[in-house]
Amino acid sequence: MIGFVFPGQGTVRVGMGGWLRREGAAAPVWECAEELFGESVARLCARGPLARLVDTEHAQPAVTVCNLAGLAVLRARGYEPDIVAGHSVGELSALCAAGVLDEAETLRLVATRSALMAELPGHGVMSSVLGLPVERVEELAAESSRPGQPLVVGLDNAREQVVVSGHPEALERFAASADGARSIVALKVGHAFHSPLMAGAVDAWAEAVRAAPLKPPRLPVVPNVTGEPTTDLGTITDALIEQLVARVQWTRTMNELSTVEGCVEVGDSKSLTGMFRTVGVRCVSMSTPAVLRSLPAGGVR
Missing domain, CATH: 3.40.366.10 (Malonyl-Coenzyme A Acyl Carrier Protein, domain 2)
Known part of the structure; x- marks a missing residue:
C-alpha cells in the first residue's frame, strides 16, 4: 500500500x-x-x-x-x-x-x-509552538481567550509541533504564559485559519x-x-x-x-x-x- x-x-x-x-x-x-x-x-x-x-x-x-x-x-x-x-x-x-x-x-x-x-477582516494571527504537547497548548489557549478574542489549536502537526490560531491579543497572552515552549514563531499569514x-x-x-x-x-x-x-x-x-x-x-x-x-x-x-x-x-x-x-x-x- x-x-x-x-x-x-x-x-x-x-x-x-x-x-x-x-x-x-x-x-x-x-x-x-x-x-x-x-x-x-x-x-x-x-x-x-x-x-x-x-x-x-x-x-x-x-x-x-x-x-x-x-x-x-x-x-x-x-x-x-x-x-x-x-x-x-x-x-x-x-x-x-x-x-x-x-x-x-x-x-x-x-x-x-x-x-x-x-x-x-485581516486581524487574525497564527504562530507555531514547539516543545509543548497539544494538551498543554489547548489549556493555555483556552486560558488566553476572551469573548471576541478566541485562540485555538489550528493545526496539530506532529508531536510537540502545534500551530495556534486566533486573535492577536489572545496570542500575546498565550506567549506570555507559555513558559515551557521551546519556541513560538509567528507565521506570515494575514488570517487566523482553522479558527472561529x-x-x-x-x-x-x-x-x-x-x-x-x-x-x-x-x-x-x-x-x-x-x-x-x-x-x-x-x-x-x-x-x-x-x-x-x-x-x-x-x-x-x-x-x-x-x-x-x-x-x-x-x-x-x-x-x-x-x-x-x-x-x-x-x-x-x-x-x-x-x-x-x-x-x-x-x-x-
Whole structure:
C-alpha cells in the first residue's frame, strides 16, 4: 500500500514547481490553471514576487497547481495511491487524487476558498509552538481567550509541533504564559485559519462545496477534521466544509497512515515528509525528480 499526501499553503516559495513545469504530463494542469485564473500561475510560482505569491488568494491556487502537476506526473508513470490525505488546502488535492473532483473543479473550489478567506477582516494571527504537547497548548489557549478574542489549536502537526490560531491579543497572552515552549514563531499569514475567526466565510464556502459535482471516492480519504479514513461522500463533504474553522488533525492522520508501506508528498514541498519522520513513517518528497527513482518499478495498484 502507498499513500499520497498533499501539502498546504504554508509551503509556497518563489521557484516552486520548477521541474514539474518542464514535465509534459503536467502541462494540461498549468494550462487549465492559467485559463481559470486569467494569469500565469507558472510565472508567479517561478518568479514571484514573493509578497504576491504568499498572499492567501494566490498562495492556495499556487500550491494546488503544483500538487496537481505532481499527481499528473505520477499517474503518467502508472502510480496510483491506496489512500490519500492533504494538509489544510491540500485536502482538495487529495480529493482530486481520490476521484471526488476533477482537476478543473479542484482549482475552481480552491479559487473560491482562497477568495472567501482573503476577503475576511485581516486581524487574525497564527504562530507555531514547539516543545509543548497539544494538551498543554489547548489549556493555555483556552486560558488566553476572551469573548471576541478566541485562540485555538489550528493545526496539530506532529508531536510537540502545534500551530495556534486566533486573535492577536489572545496570542500575546498565550506567549506570555507559555513558559515551557521551546519556541513560538509567528507565521506570515494575514488570517487566523482553522479558527472561529473564519466563521464569516463558512456559509458561502458550504454553498460552493455542495454545488460542486462531487463523486464518491475510489479509495479512502483521511479528512483533516476527523483524522480517520473514510469512503463516505457525505462525511467527506461535511469535513471539507468544517475544515475552514476546525483543527487540522495531522498527527492523527499520520498515525492512520502508519500501516502503509510508504507515502509520497505530492507537489513541491518537504514539509510533510519531515512530519512523517516524527512518527516513523517513510515518506518521500517530489521536490526533485529523483523521487521517481525511489518508487517501485512499473507503478503501483
